[in-house]
Amino acid sequence: MLIANRGEIALRVIRACREVGVATVAVYSDADRGALHVLHADEAYRLGPAPAAESYLRGDLILDVARRTGADAIHPGYGFLSENAEFAEACAAAGVTFIGPPASAMRVLGSKTRARQAADAAGMPRVPGSVTGLADVAEAVRVAAGIGYPVMLKAAAGGGGKGMRAVSRAEDLAAAFTAASSEAERSFGSGEVYLEKLVERPRHIEIQLMADEHGSCVYLGERECSVQRRHQKVIEEAPSAVVGEDLRQRMGEAAVRLALSAGYVNAGTVEFLVDDKENFYFLEMNTRLQVEHPVTEMVTGLDLVHLQLRVAMGEPLPLTQKDVRLRGHAIECRIYAEDPENHFFPSPGLITRLIQPSGPGIREDCAVYEGWNVPLDYDPMLSKLVAFGETREQAIDRMLRALDEYVIGGIKTNIGLFRRILMDEDFRAARIDTGYLERLLAEPDAPVEEDVPEDVVALAAALFAASARRETAAVADLSEESRWAVAGRREGLRL
């Protein structure tokens, strides 16, 4: 098995392969020779320089490695080539199993506008609006008038909030259309834009699917991902606090219908907006394993990557819908190298200290270590911290406990932000929607109850400072092992 990815997801797939006795081939860029996914693989091959376009996005080089090593399958992870239908086809042509849906299903469900047509055909509710891309401003004005303001313009090929504009008045539509279209063109190489009614204070709730090649498809409950910043998920949980058994079944069955209609196979996620009246609207489908899949694993007891591997080998799903039993509550925090106190600037660099939480109910999918130099070339995610509890409250409190244990030194992280969210009254009461976090961040950060006396801080700082000075002169008589240790650090961790 070749893992065409990096970071925590590459390591997560490598671990799953090891558990089922499958040998693993890692690939890496120049920035990642010392990455954990390389350290845990059986074989590893260089792709190219650090930029993704010259390494992890080079499907041709990756297939070369697969041929050279005799790998008979490729797991794409998420991001990079995971939703690239051409790459899936190239794998098929090379006789290598692509762990994911067939290229045909990816094509149907990967484009937002084509997926909306498929959703309509599958009788799935969606937000009123245009099904196809808008030809021009005039069509936009017509469609908007039909469904009523406020509306949202979105890039057909989009993602990550790029090419999106909310419009609340007809007179603003023309300018917004032009801006969204040109941003979409710049970001995705396609200026195609569509329009739909703006759902107010929507929750982002998604259904995890798993389908086999034999026409069987199950839904594995939902995840709520309403805590977002700039349309990027920050906290995910399963189940959603507002989804009952009935709504879950209706959303799940709608998602399964869509997948079956497109001949979908393997893991996939159907994203919905849910309003405060339990109406749900199709948003899009992600034709891959998602970042937040662990919360589903915690509440279902299943391992989605193991299931992916079995399905990819042509096995039937080992469970039916009624075998899927949810239990407890799980929350995931995406630990990023970014500075919440300074405009969320990314913070790559050397991790000088890493103290990781563990114990009951805690899972960490992490791909960094003390001494790792977080490269500036990729996504800033360092780790996914997941807490399980019998109830949502217990999961939240457990996560807070784990965050208190966590120390990542040398770079800035968003750990403090999670502490703030998890202690926020609205979050704890599950009064969240996709605008929740931006509203919270607009408020002044209420000063945390001061439980570390100033004198203790001063004393600790002085002790550290004094010790550093005191030992300056005393470094000569080190033991062999210490010398080795020091040398490793001093040399930027190279011999």
Add this chain to the structure above:
Amino acid sequence: MLIANRGEIALRVIRACREVGVATVAVYSDADRGALHVLHADEAYRLGPAPAAESYLRGDLILDVARRTGADAIHPGYGFLSENAEFAEACAAAGVTFIGPPASAMRVLGSKTRARQAADAAGMPRVPGSVTGLADVAEAVRVAAGIGYPVMLKAAAGGGGKGMRAVSRAEDLAAAFTAASSEAERSFGSGEVYLEKLVERPRHIEIQLMADEHGSCVYLGERECSVQRRHQKVIEEAPSAVVGEDLRQRMGEAAVRLALSAGYVNAGTVEFLVDDKENFYFLEMNTRLQVEHPVTEMVTGLDLVHLQLRVAMGEPLPLTQKDVRLRGHAIECRIYAEDPENHFFPSPGLITRLIQPSGPGIREDCAVYEGWNVPLDYDPMLSKLVAFGETREQAIDRMLRALDEYVIGGIKTNIGLFRRILMDEDFRAARIDTGYLERLLAEPDAPVEEDVPEDVVALAAALFAASARRETAAVADLSEESRWAVAGRREGLRL
């Protein structure tokens, strides 16, 4: 809450307290000032010198700390004072809640002979034999003749295999009686010995109970702990591969009857021997939280320490028997500082390197860290590594994956032994009984398939050696942080 223990269980309880917002008071001996349970507590107080008799067994000192800090409850963990009825009474007299059963229930169920009487009264099957201690050899001969050989002599106050003797012929009984009785006298201060029929190739299977003050008691499934060395559990799992729904219910209900009959409250475990015909025999009851409780937590989704705290505060159990749903399979390995290749000699000392496993399905309850000096004064357990899987096979394979990731440098550990057991055909087929591990260890260790070429080992060793030498001269121009780091190491981790 005062935690009257050390090591992983103290940390585990501290974490649970933090999760429910309860402030924690740790106590420590001189050997443990730098222990993790101290580092995670809100307050910490010294008890005395390293030997347990002068620190963790000093109930008077512990109650002093409780009074001084205003702690209103004490969690005893396992071992030390956890099954000491006098200490439980002293707590009650001091107005401090003891997190465990009332002293009266502890007295009834703590003595093996008294517990056997209670078991008889509760109509629980037990191995045929004497209910009370044997007066003399003559009585032993009489009882043994009645039930038939082979028989087992056991210390009434015993545990850990001390004071036990298997006897297969009448002519050996007198000598064995004398030996067992004197060993029991030496070990437990009481020479009382009883006798029961020897169950051949029994499995050790136990039922986890949780009872509240309001007369409600549930069983939380079983654990199988048949993999033992010298009567010490080495691997535990839940559920047992040989316990079906019917047997589980019968054992569970018998255990609940016993607990209710003795007015039992809080967490407890009823241990059984199970023969190959699904007959189960009462063995003893542990009136405390057990080392292996995490496997039950993994398959029930419950947190036993949270439940302990709620029950101790007088709350009713938040669940009934039909709410207890088992899912998946969990395995625990007790990672010990001992050398399996050298008579299992204990291996205390400095941990110079610690690389811990993590990721999907892995939980670690660990109380050591890189730089910790494992004291020679206590139990050699370093960590409990727990793996969860959808099936027993997946849990085993996941554990093997995690063991491969685990590196503990500086001291010897039994990690390699687990690898051997988990790859053993009999273990994987669940053909285990309490004699299984001793039989496995009596066999020569089949050479592991050699997948690290000798030249690679030599090269790695040479690279490490050469680097250590090369950097000797280059230590002078260290950065401030490195100097600090080095100083910490060189000084045995003291300023």
Add this chain to the structure above:
Amino acid sequence: MGCGGAAGGVASVTVWLEVEGEKRRVELPTEIGGRVECSVDGRPVVADVRVLQAGVMSLLIDGRQYRCVLDGDGVVIGGRRFGFEVTDPRSLQGRRGAGAGTDGPRPVKAPMPGRMVRVLAEVGDEVEEGQALLVIEAMKMQNELKSPKTGRVARIAVAVGDAVGSGDVLVVVE
């Protein structure tokens, strides 16, 4: 940092710090480990000090336990990070007062390591305070860097495609 005799004849070290913007003076004995008698701004503090790992320390003060972790120029206690700086009292006057105000040339520094993806001004341009001068990219995020004052671009030290380190001076506005 100075060294001298403290009360009671025990040799001591004085550490001057700025912690979260506050100036502090801490007196420590020269021998540290176990029970130590210190003072912070003259207030006596008795602490039991134990280093667990390099940069990880447990402090026990009046029974309270504090896990203290060194993180570069900060210390993490109870999940919060407190920045600190060791100051030398002799040079303190000189450092004070600099940096504030809008007079004189002002640098635009890289707030993070990254690559320059756009340079929006040229040397000699008149720019407004808050006007975007550069766009830097790291970890798939682009960030605009703005002019710290109204003035004239005196120097541009980078070009599109350059890799820059945190704190590098990219532009000077005068």
Add this chain to the structure above:
Amino acid sequence: MGCGGAAGGVASVTVWLEVEGEKRRVELPTEIGGRVECSVDGRPVVADVRVLQAGVMSLLIDGRQYRCVLDGDGVVIGGRRFGFEVTDPRSLQGRRGAGAGTDGPRPVKAPMPGRMVRVLAEVGDEVEEGQALLVIEAMKMQNELKSPKTGRVARIAVAVGDAVGSGDVLVVVE
């Protein structure tokens, strides 16, 4: 360990080792990092070497990846520990041949740190090979230490209650 010129004019270092009882000779270039050309007992090996942390190294050889972790006098690869010792060829002859055989005085060393709980012999006692001489306790476990040969107890270096370190000589039998 020696230093000299290797083939191709690149300076090299020679490391003599004993790995799991086997003598090995490894030639390394003096500059290590990235791709290095080495030889083991004369066989050429090309490896891509990367140190991740002090004592943790990734080796790539013919595409195979090995995680190597230094553990005192051993290296852990693929979950197995291989003991090694750096040997100096000039002193090797002297070391060989010592230690074996039953002639001469033989020490009983502590196999682990612990406390002496029983001393079962006295100086001058005639003892059999395998006879228990001492009982040492650590971590709640007691272990008997036995005589390595039949002979006479020449020296007892410990008393009940003493703490001993791993490798300490406790008794000498001659």
